[in-house]
Amino acid sequence: MTDAPSYGFDTLQIHAGARPDPATGARQVPIYQTTAYVFRDAEHAAALFNLQEVGYIYSRLTNPTVAALQERVATLEGGAGAVCCSSGHAAQIMALFPIMAPGRNIVVSTRLYGGSITQFSQTIKRFGWSAKFVDFDDTDAVAAAIDDDTRAVFCESIANPGGYITDLDAIAAVADQAGLPLIVDNTSATPYLCRPIEHGATLVVHSMTKYLTGNGTVTGGVVVDSGNFDWSASDKFPSLSAPEPAYHGLKFHETFGPLAFTFHGIAIGLRDLGMTLNPQAAHYTLMGIETLSLRMQRHTENAMRVASWLENHPAVELVTYAGLPSSPYNDRVARICPNGAGGLFTVALKGGYDSCVKFVDSLQIFSHVANLGDTRSLVIHSASTTHRQLTEEQQIAAGAAPNVVRISIGIEDADDLIADLDQALNQA
Incomplete structure (x- = not known):
């Protein structure tokens, strides 16, 4: 090669x-x-x-x-x-x-995987490092958070769990201006x-x-x-x-x-x-990796079908999938993620925390695991698991509020996934 x-x-x-x-x-x-x-x-x-x-x-x-x-x-x-x-x-x-070095800091997005938030807010303190959490949709706030001790800017391209797409061009411009x-x-x-x-x-x-x-x-x-x-x-x-x-x-x-x-x-x-x-x-x-493109195409196609169906379900308050025309991040898909918005998003249920727990427990095809990106469709209630260590304010900022369930869409038959979600929502 x-x-x-x-x-x-x-x-x-x-x-x-x-x-x-x-x-x-x-x-x-x-x-x-x-x-x-x-x-x-x-x-x-x-x-x-x-x-x-x-x-x-x-x-x-x-x-x-x-x-x-x-x-x-x-x-x-x-x-x-x-x-x-x-x-x-x-x-x-x-x-x-x-x-990094003792006394130095990084400026990071509030929309991160819960484990990353814990790693940056707690664990790196043991090295003498610190992190400043900022809403990366506000580039002025990102720039304002940078000081003489800042050594890097950190974000996720498609944020876990919500599937939010970061405007990488805008953030890169801020980092470049600061020489970081x-x-x-x-x-x-x-x-x-x-x-x-x-x-x-x-x-x-x-x-x-x-x-x-x-x-x-x-x-x-x-x-x-x-x-x-x-x-x-x-x-x-x-x-x-x-x-x-x-x-x-x-x-x-x-x-x-x-x-x-x-x-x-x-x-x-x-x-x-x-x-x-x-x-x-x-x-x-x-x-x-040999089948990465094939899998990602199917993940994305299935996610679009499932998210569109969920958006119209009476038990659902909100679906965060960036591929949906209703998403405030939809205009970034073509520019940042031209092959699609991925297979990860969250669903907010009108019934709140208890409904989320019942929903997760009622699913049959979806596996309840602390993972994503599998060929299998996966689900987790982030507030009680991956984001459990965070305050409710941090959970909401990260897109993992108590009434939110994270869904990682696999490569199964989309009709089967929709049927499974339907029966679980009816029970919840």
């Missing part, structure tokens, strides 16, 4: 990063279930450890199966490189690790529906557990580096622009250019944080 940019998405999702195994000719990427790799000689080993040569040392850092996945996701996102890790939450810490990287969680959209780098994102993160793998079998995360940010333009990012003591004063940006963030993520992030993706999980995700 030496001319990768000339190929279409459907071709790249199968072939990018995958080459016949040189030892056996195996066509599918093998699972390299090994801890360590034999060096050719002492000079070869020294070159690898000095970052003078690219290769394999130890599977906490690099692994051929994982490397194939990194190349595939980076190619699909239009990035310069990628670093895979053990989960989506790990990917978010990996994205922040090279650019924009980090976009593209989990709910995938690169088939949205390519945040084309809208000005510096880094893209995924929970590969969701749509990229698509079958609910493994956890995994990835950070994709656009290669477009000038880490040396100011003194705000010394981990990437200043001499690194662990590598005899090497400057990552000066040495590796567009791949500075990627090399730092492997050579320091994975080396010291150890949030490594195992090769078997990488293999499952590679296989899942």
Whole structure:
């Protein structure tokens, strides 16, 4: 795939990063279930450890199966490189690790997955970091929240749970004006529906557990580096622009250019944080990505049919699907997510909290799980589960109010899904 940019998405999702195994000719990427790799000689080993040569040392850092996945996701996102890790939450810490320091903050959207809100509002305080939560529909408020200690701006392309679409172009302009990287969680959209780098994102993160793998079998995360940010333009990012003591004063940006963030993520992030993706999980995700476009088309088609039906049901107060003409975010679909608004949205029930619980318990095809992006249709009452740790005010701001149910539409027969929702709503 030496001319990768000339190929279409459907071709790249199968072939990018995958080459016949040189030892056996195996066509599918093998699972390299090994801890360590034999060096050719002492000079070869020294070159690898000095970052003078690219290769394999130890599977906490690099692994051929994982490397194939990194190349595939980076190619699909239009990035310069990628670093895979053990989960989506790990990917978010990996994205922040090279650019943050004690006393620094990030400006983040109020519309985030509940676990991300907890991670940013509580957990990162243990590193001496902090987060400012802002409504990203108000770009003036985003700009006002940025101060001298801000080191990044963070949002989701299609926000979980509500399916809200962020105006990435507008947010990227604010981040660029401040000289800051924009980090976009593209989990709910995938690169088939949205390519945040084309809208000005510096880094893209995924929970590969969701749509990229698509079958609910493994956890995994990835950070994709656009290669477009000038880490040396100011003194705000010394981990990437200043001499690194662990590598005899090497400057990552000066040495590796567009791949500075990627090399730092492997050579320091994975080396010291150890949030490594195992090769078997990488293999499952590679296989899942081979059908990504086909699945996302069906997810989106089904979601549009189901959301349209739900919007007219007498028990339903509101459906948040951005694909609906009634959505205030509908005008962003063609510009930000040209292949559709995805398969994730929420439904507000007129009966409130108790009706939501009864509704979830009455569904038969839909699985009640803390996950999304599966081939199966999934449902969860966010206020009592994924967003339970938040205050009611935070739940409402995140789109997970007590009367709201999150629905992840799968690739089953849409008529069967509608029938299941109908009987459950009648019981609720």
